Amino acid sequence: AQTVTQSQPEMSVQEAETVTLSCTYDTSESDYYLFWYKQPPSRQMILVIRQEAYKQQNATENRFSVNFQKAAKSFSLKISDSQLGDAAMYFCAYRRPTGTASKLTFGTGTRLQVTL
Amino acid sequence: DGGITQSPKYLFRKEGQNVTLSCEQNLNHDAMYWYRQDPGQGLRLIYYSQIVNDFQKGDIAEGYSVSREKKESFPLTVTSAQKNPTAFYLCASSMGRDSNEKLFFGSGTQLSVL
Numbered sequence: 443a444q445t446v447t448q449s450q451p452e453m454s455v456q457e458a459e460t461v462t463l464s465c466t467y468d469t470s471e472s473d474y475y476l477f478w479y480k481q482p483p484s485r486q487m488i489l490v491i492r493q494e495a496y497k498q499q500n501a502t503e504n505r506f507s508v509n510f511q512k513a514a515k516s517f518s519l520k521i522s523d524s525q526l527g528d529a530a531m532y533f534c535a536y537r538r539p540t541g542t543a544s545k546l547t548f549g550t551g552t553r554l555q556v557t558l
Numbered sequence: 559d560g561g562i563t564q565s566p567k568y569l570f571r572k573e574g575q576n577v578t579l580s581c582e583q584n585l586n587h588d589a590m591y592w593y594r595q596d597p598g599q600g601l602r603l604i605y606y607s608q609i610v611n612d613f614q615k616g617d618i619a620e621g622y623s624v625s626r627e628k629k630e631s632f633p634l635t636v637t638s639a640q641k642n643p644t645a646f647y648l649c650a651s652s653m654g655r656d657s658n659e660k661l662f663f664g665s666g667t668q669l670s671v672l
Binding site: 446448451484485486487488489492533535545546548549550551 | 603646
């Protein structure tokens with residue numbers, strides 16, 4: 443079974459600074475998909491960014507980017523120019539290849555605080 | 559506006575009681591899911607449905623039941639067999655079976671035991 447590990451329960455960053463959230467996963471598959479979801483205090487889950495394992499280029503979405511290291515099974519999220527609105531729980535998630543339903547396996551989350 | 563509606567926002571269950579959480583979507587999505595979230599843990603899959611009149615158990619299905627009689631609706635019943643039902647429940651949907659597609663989540667239901 444696939445597992446997703448987020449080893450940082452809490453992180454803190456100053457406004458306008460950069461922070462990196464870590465995620466590692468375990469799988470025997472060669473093709474799969476990885477996601478970062480954000481859960482603000484409203485508890486609504488919001489997709490931040492996604493990465494296909496077969497793509498070598500790291501995904502970017504505005505201030506959010508990933509460092510995908512397939513051999514190391516690592517998928518970290520970098521938030522640049524942090525804003526107060528970035529404060530939330532961040533979940534890393536893994537999904538098996540096409541042919542199965544969108545069953546995501548989630549990590550335990552990292553709570554990000556943004557300070558002035 | 560298209561989206562997923564979960565109700566109620568808060569729900570209380572008495573001992574031995576079954577309760578049903580509602581999930582409705584108007585996104586014309588084929589697939590729907592129920593996740594449970596406990597403090598300090600990630601989301602865990604309870605049940606999922608890829609098409610009307612079909613559903614599959616997820617990782618923690620014991621003590622729960624679902625139905626999928628309509629494409630738009632995927633209600634979750636927490637039965638009296640679920641001994642630790644206090645949690646935050648999230649419903650989600652997606653267009654189909656593509657691994658890369660985005661899941662759309664509802665705003666959740668907090669279930670507590672009286």
